Amino acid sequence: MIKISKKSQYGLRAMVFLAKNYNLADGLQTQAGKRRVFSVKIISEKEGIPFDFLEKIISQLEREKLVKGKKGVQGGYFLAKTPIKISLADIVSSLEGKTSLVDCNLCGRSKKCISKNVWIKIENSLNKTLRAIKLKDLIK
Amino acid sequence: MIKISKKSQYGLRAMVFLAKNYNLADGLQTQAGKRRVFSVKIISEKEGIPFDFLEKIISQLEREKLVKGKKGVQGGYFLAKTPIKISLADIVSSLEGKTSLVDCNLCGRSKKCISKNVWIKIENSLNKTLRAIKLKDLIK
DNA sequence: ATAAAGCCGACAATTATTGTCGGCTTTTAA
DNA sequence: TTAAAAGCCGACAATAATTGTCGGCTTTAT
Numbered sequence: 001m002i003k004i005s006k007k008s009q010y011g012l013r014a015m016v017f018l019a020k021n022y023n024l025a026d027g028l029q030t031q032a033g034k035r036r037v038f039s040v041k042i043i044s045e046k047e048g049i050p051f052d053f054l055e056k057i058i059s060q061l062e063r064e065k066l067v068k069g070k071k072g073v074q075g076g077y078f079l080a081k082t083p084i085k086i087s088l089a090d091i092v093s094s095l096e097g098k099t100s101l102v103d104c105n106l107c108g109r110s111k112k113c114i115s116k117n118v119w120i121k122i123e124n125s126l127n128k129t130l131r132a133i134k135l136k137d138l139i140k
Numbered sequence: 141m142i143k144i145s146k147k148s149q150y151g152l153r154a155m156v157f158l159a160k161n162y163n164l165a166d167g168l169q170t171q172a173g174k175r176r177v178f179s180v181k182i183i184s185e186k187e188g189i190p191f192d193f194l195e196k197i198i199s200q201l202e203r204e205k206l207v208k209g210k211k212g213v214q215g216g217y218f219l220a221k222t223p224i225k226i227s228l229a230d231i232v233s234s235l236e237g238k239t240s241l242v243d244c245n246l247c248g249r250s251k252k253c254i255s256k257n258v259w260i261k262i263e264n265s266l267n268k269t270l271r272a273i274k275l276k277d278l279i280k
Numbered sequence: 281a282t283a284a285a286g287c288c289g290a291c292a293a294t295t296a297t298t299g300t301c302g303g304c305t306t307t308t309a310a
Numbered sequence: 311t312t313a314a315a316a317g318c319c320g321a322c323a324a325t326a327a328t329t330g331t332c333g334g335c336t337t338t339a340t
Contacts (some may be wrong), residue, residue, distance in 0.1 A: 005285095
């Protein structure tokens with residue numbers, strides 16, 4: 001089965017969670033102009049994701065500049081960009097390394113391999129789909 | 141990395157090999173009206189695929205009615221259908237079980253999960269691409 | 281009759297995924 | 311100013327999936 005890892009599934013869930021809470025004009029916003037943040041603890045509880053695993057996932061998303069962290073008490077994470085600027089491709093490729101269906105460079109037969117091109121074609125098609133879907137689309 | 145298994149990669153290579161040799165009017169065809177067959181040994185040598193592994197892969201393709209086997213000396217395999225009727229989706233889903241990116245049924249949150257629909261959407265898109273590509277397209 | 285080949289199930293090695301843990305640093309709030 | 315909350319980080323462990331091997335059986339052309 002071609003499958004999306006739990007890591008990406010959890011990552012998307014977390015990102016959707018943050019996206020849903022991205023624009024908050026309510027009283028929970030800590031200070032004017034500052035983003036409301038959510039701790040890993042809260043997200044893991046709300047989304048039913050193992051805490052330690054989620055922490056690692058979010059760290060990875062931070063390294064890829066999709067979220068930002070705020071340290072210390074009352075700290076947490078928030079989206080680094082507006083949800084319309086974050087695509088599924090951004091999230092998945094951050095977490096999976098890259099969205100590459102096959103690695104034909106390892107194969108040696110690369111040059112003469114008929115099959116190679118078709119995998120690349122499929123990969124391109126998949127990436128196009130992933131790029132077209134933005135976080136914003138999921139939270140309407 | 142979302143990836144296609146070696147099994148599917150090898151499987152496609154073997155199927156392409158058989159497809160290339162599907163219409164043979166040459167003297168190697170054993171008898172008029174009978175398909176020329178290729179042993180696992182030959183395919184594995186020509187394609188650089190581990191013999192035992194390939195045998196298992198082709199057995200699986202046979203169970204899914206994509207190839208047919210001919211037993212005994214001078215036996216081997218041949219495509220069960222014309223290359224234009226065999227799609228990438230046929231091959232991949234035979235070997236991967238199914239082309240399902242996520243299994244949201246295991247999750248429990250299935251009902252209320254925003255992310256679920258997007259994975260299904262991507263899965264549908266991928267399957268559409270796989271269905272559109274036929275073996276015939278690869279061997280022009 | 282024998283050897284080539286398909287066919288089949290069990291198993292083994294390796295790698296990837298999934299998850300845990302401990303300890304450090306930063307920062308807020310008391 | 312200090313304790314606790316939380317981010318941050320690397321190492322490790324458990325589990326599962328992939329990849330591959332092996333032995334033995336059956337079928338069939340020569």
